[in-house]
Amino acid sequence: MSDNPQRKIIHIDMDAFYASVEQMDNPDLKGKPLAVGGNEVRGVVSAASYEARKFGVRSAMSGAQAKRNCPDLIFVPPRFDRYREISKKIQKIFHEYTDLVEPLSLDEAYLDVTQNKKGNPSATLIAQEIRKRIFDEVGLTASAGISSNKFVAKIASDYNKPNGQKTINPEEIEDFLEALDIKKFYGIGKVTTEKMYQHGIFTGKDLKRKTSEYLEEHFGKSGAQYYKIVRGIHNSEVKPNRTTKSVAAEHTFDTNLTSEIFMAERLERIATELERRLQKHKISGKTITLKIKYSDFTQQTRSKTLPYFVSDKGIIFETVKELLYQERMKDSVRLLGISLANLNTEIKKTVVVQLRFEF
Structure with a gap:
């Protein structure tokens, strides 16, 4: 127990x-299957409306596959400036209740309301009030999960989506997790889920039967974490100031690249944008990583750690070129990215730049 x-x-x-947001701003799109990002020929879906999800359209799915799943699917280009504008309004509402707000992205956040600005002892009622205010003041619906730790609250927020909420009281946590399908545990992805199935772990109860030693033997360091979380032990605090772990820039191309020469040209542009963002925030780092996503959507990374901190485009680009030519490409390439880690500074949250020159 926690x-x-x-x-x-x-x-x-x-x-x-x-x-x-797109459906709110364009009423003609309401009630229709909608995909943000991608198109029916190329690209990747960034988000899908609930009408599109009924047809199996999901984020990170290729636009072509999404269109096959849903022939009536409407594609719209993303408007990140608009999403950030809306997100700031929502964040402002959060901060009227507590300063302990930890944003995970533009559309989700943790709030610690143990001691809150409204003096309301009920986290459940606070969540209801916040969701109502978001709807009244912004025009969008939100879901909420309430519990005594972040892990369970995160799972609970998905339980009654959309436009719902669920509270898991401290005394209910272990029973709730025991009955939960293992694939619904936050942080356990498809690969780990399949591995757990192979070990006879299908629910939280199955996971709880395994010893810490068994889980560590078969799942490495994560095994110790799995042992704790299924018992409701997750003491991570809500951290308003999250440590930056990496700064990245990447770009998905309209046409797959087959030549390293063309890839190098694109990488130079990506390195230029990365340098701009690094210098804007006065960030430098030592570990440079080249991200490659192939036409079959498999992904590869190649990294090199330098003995000194860098933020200069020239050094980053030369290192990335070295990584690019380190080995031959196994297929044509649809996405390239550069990230810098092992940083020298801390800011509010991870900075990620998605380049969209040809969207």
């Missing part, structure tokens, strides 16, 4: 945020 049952954590998650 060592901090007195903590009151809310996880707010906007419902199909990007798609909902």
